[in-house]
Amino acid sequence: MALVKVEDLVKRYTPEGPNAVDGISFEIQKGEIFSLLGPNGAGKTTAISVISTLLPPTSGEAYVNGHDVRTEPMAVRQSLGVVPQDLALYGNLTGLENLRFWGEMRGLTGATLKREIDEKLELTGLTERAGDRVNTYSGGMKRRLNLAVGLLGNPPLVMLDEPTVAIDPQSRRYILDWVKRMKDEGLTVLYTTHYMEEAQELSDRIGIIDHGELIALGTLDELIQLVGQQETLMLQLWQGDGLADFKEAVQALEDVDQASIREGMLVINVPSAEAMLPTVLSQASALDHRNPRAEPGDRLPAPYRPRLA
Amino acid sequence: MRKLWILILKEIRLTFRDRGLIITMLVTPLVITLVIAGAFGNGGSGLSDIPVILINKDEGFLSEELVNVFAMEGVTPLVQLEVAPNSKEAEAAARARVESDDVAVLVIIPSDLTSRLYPFSETAQEILGVDFETWGEGETPELTEAEWQALSMAYVQSQIQTPAPSEPAEVVLYASPDWRISTMIVKSIVTQGLTQLQLTTQGYDAIVSRIIRAQMASGDLSMSDQDNAQAELADTFAGFGGSQGAAELEQSYDLPIRLRIKSPSGRGFSWLSYSAASQAMLFLMFAITSGGRTLLAEQEGGTLPRLLITPNPPLTILLGKMAGIAVTGLMQMLLLWGATSLVGAYWGAPVAVAISMVVLVLCASGLGAFISAWAQSPGQAGAVGTAFSLVAAALSGTFVPRPNMPAWGQTVSLVTPNAWGIEIFSNLQNGKSLQEILPLLGGALALTVGYYILSLIGFRRQFK
Known part of the structure; x- marks a missing residue:
């Protein structure tokens, strides 16, 4: 059974605004580490916010541990721990006080709470500094404490939103090792990052997200194969209002794997851009769009190409 | 929870x-x-249109002068004066308005203000007429010998009557503690009025003494049985001095009058x-x-x-x-x-x-x-x-x-x-x-x- 199930999920912040998450679908199996890989602004944090019940979805479905995020938010929250991108800690409280507070807010009490706190302090290497205010911690120590808070109560699903942003290599290594240890302990992890090598090192499966769309999904081998076999063609019409119809028409063509609209351009994933161009142009002509501007696009969002190659 | x-x-x-x-x-x-x-x-700075109620219980002519102080130039912009009738009901109503902060101060002039300030006033007015203070230098009234004697006797007695009554009459300022600054302004107006009254009574004394001296000098007034009184009179004339200064919350004058500020709760602002x-x-x-x-x-x-x-x-x-x-x-x-x-x-x-x-x-x-x-x-x-x-x-x-x-x-x-x-x-x-x-x-x-x-x-x- 999938611990997380997302179906055609859409999130739009304003009725007229763009889709921050645009119809993504995926499942995460129990015990799996699943990474959402994408550049800043791709929609990773928004997707996590909807799955964690912080934001309501505009449309589509999302389930955690079998609970609907719309109708059973408390059950969903009970099933997950979130490590946010920001350091969501109280700087004027000590490390110990932070852990106690967040543990109590998760419903932990008495001996269970104490055991959890001791364990997390030991895991983060913060036992010696537990009585110091968080304001006095280094960036790496704060990141580790932030992670420990998300793990309090050992929830079945842990969602980590870019936990290694702006930290030193030593702390980063520490966190990556810890995530791997979580998998060994049977936890399920949804990990977001814009570092390809992190996704590569940690993940059982990777979903590549850009402009709110899940543009690729699979294991690392599957993605490399996919990227290796595909090219991207980008077209811009002189009359922008027919772009949606053009997309529908192109999507229906044989050999077009995926078509999407991005910043006023139609982006098409095809086996060969050069071979496909005449067919696409004739389709444009049939819809009365003359001489559209065409250019080859990136195979993947720029940050990942060198690393994948 | x-x-x-x-x-x-x-x-x-x-x-x-x-x-x-x-x-x-x-x-x-x-x-x-x-x-x-x-x-x-100890107070604050100026204001205007301070709501004040005044109840004059005195029927003598001096209290009128005190009331008129509120109508003086320079005072009228400061105060919105309302004169209430002299009755228990009116006083109770005025006190209630102070207690509800509707009015800053209730000024109560006591019934014995004139008689305390100028005990001689009644005789002086009776014999010399109500406007005797307007007589100029050299003017003398035409009086019978009996009237002269009564006038001089009453005058001398008023001057030598010591000590003054143990409890001076009180002009009460019943003031809301919340109107502290306004109360201070009203208090200074009333103080000014009382100082004015003191000067006025001294002026009356001077006029009457001048009249009596003039009559004595003309030989029309027999002083056969009043030698001692005459000596006292001479001392009294020598003793006329300046006015008294203003005091703080409570002020007693040589004249038997006292200014007292009271607040509804008894607890000042x-x-x-x-x-x-x-x-x-x-x-x-x-x-x-x-x-x-x-x-x-x-x-x-x-x-x-x-x-x-x-x-x-x-x-x-x-x-x-x-x-x-x-x-x-x-x-x-x-x-x-x-x-x-x-x-x-x-x-x-x-x-x-x-x-x-x-x-x-x-x-x-x-x-x-x-x-x-x-x-x-x-x-x-x-x-x-x-x-x-x-x-x-x-x-x-x-x-x-x-x-x-x-x-x-x-x-x-x-x-x-x-x-x-x-x-x-x-x-x-x-x-x-x-x-x-x-x-x-x-x-x-x-x-x-x-x-x-x-x-x-x-x-x-x-x-x-």
Whole structure:
């Protein structure tokens, strides 16, 4: 059974605004580490916010541990721990006080709470500094404490939103090792990052997200194969209002794997851009769009190409 | 409930670990209270149109002169004088208007003012006529010998009659403690009037003595049986001196008259007490709006979103946050109450003060929630909170006694917790009971409900 199930999920912040998450679908199996890989602004944090019940979805479905995020938010929250991108800690409280507070807010009490706190302090290497205010911690120590808070109560699903942003290599290594240890302990992890090598090192499966769309999904081998076999063609019409119809028409063509609209351009994933161009142009002509501007696009969002190659 | 308590404790910890907040919440209001009390402890500066009622119980001619002082040039812009009839009902009604702060001062001229000030007046008027003071140099009345003798005897007796009555007559200024500055102005007007009366009586004496001397010099007045009296008379003439200076709250003249200020509760206005309460309200507003700002700061910093995905209803999280801010505000008020009481401020009956503090803190936290719910960022909430707190304080009478504020200011300020706080604490300081201030507490609670309804609308919009 999938611990997380997302179906055609859409999130739009304003009725007229763009889709921050645009119809993504995926499942995460129990015990799996699943990474959402994408550049800043791709929609990773928004997707996590909807799955964690912080934001309501505009449309589509999302389930955690079998609970609907719309109708059973408390059950969903009970099933997950979130490590946010920001350091969501109280700087004027000590490390110990932070852990106690967040543990109590998760419903932990008495001996269970104490055991959890001791364990997390030991895991983060913060036992010696537990009585110091968080304001006095280094960036790496704060990141580790932030992670420990998300793990309090050992929830079945842990969602980590870019936990290694702006930290030193030593702390980063520490966190990556810890995530791997979580998998060994049977936890399920949804990990977001814009570092390809992190996704590569940690993940059982990777979903590549850009402009709110899940543009690729699979294991690392599957993605490399996919990227290796595909090219991207980008077209811009002189009359922008027919772009949606053009997309529908192109999507229906044989050999077009995926078509999407991005910043006023139609982006098409095809086996060969050069071979496909005449067919696409004739389709444009049939819809009365003359001489559209065409250019080859990136195979993947720029940050990942060198690393994948 | 347990989660609520955990959130409240967290808020208290965070607040009292912030040195900057401690200075803002506790040290600053205490220092300002002491500075203001020190600066204005003995009164203040000018005003206009002070509502005054005057009841003249004296039927003598001198009290008229005192009443006319209020009609003098330079005095009329200061005072709106209303002369009430001399009756018990009118006096009771006037006192009630002072007690309700409708009128600043009730001036009561005693029935024996003229006879005490100028015992000779009756005989002088009877023999010489009512306008004797207008006689010029060299003018003498045509009197019979019996009249001359009666006049000189009465005059001499009035001059040698010592000592004066043990209890001087009192001109009473029945004044509202909230109208401290106005009372000081009215007091100085009355003092000026009394000084004027003293000079007037001296003038009468001079006129009569001149008439008697002139008659004696002409040989028409037989002094055969009044040698001793004549000697006394000579001494008395030599003793005419200058006027008396003004005193403070209570002033006795050589003339047997005393000026006394009374207040309804018997407890005079105290700048220290007034400032303690009004400054506490101002800094409560600062603390609460600053606390409200932290809600947005937590939203921006990520702790609020993290709280909202813990397995707790969002309303609990929000209530916990607001309750934490309110409890912190209540602790601030209690500490300021204690600290200012130690230096002499009086807040009122303790139970009533404590209950009022709870209500006012709720009201202020409602305002804090309102600002947080509608502000776009912590910076905006901070700026709006500070600006609102200062304007509300100025309108409500934090820096000038509330009754001295213009009527429109007093009305507009009722949308602020400051105004209700100052009203409530002023009444308690004036000796009102909890029962008597219940309508005011009700007003503050109604405002609280209004704030929270608007806050809920704002929060629903912000956290939908």
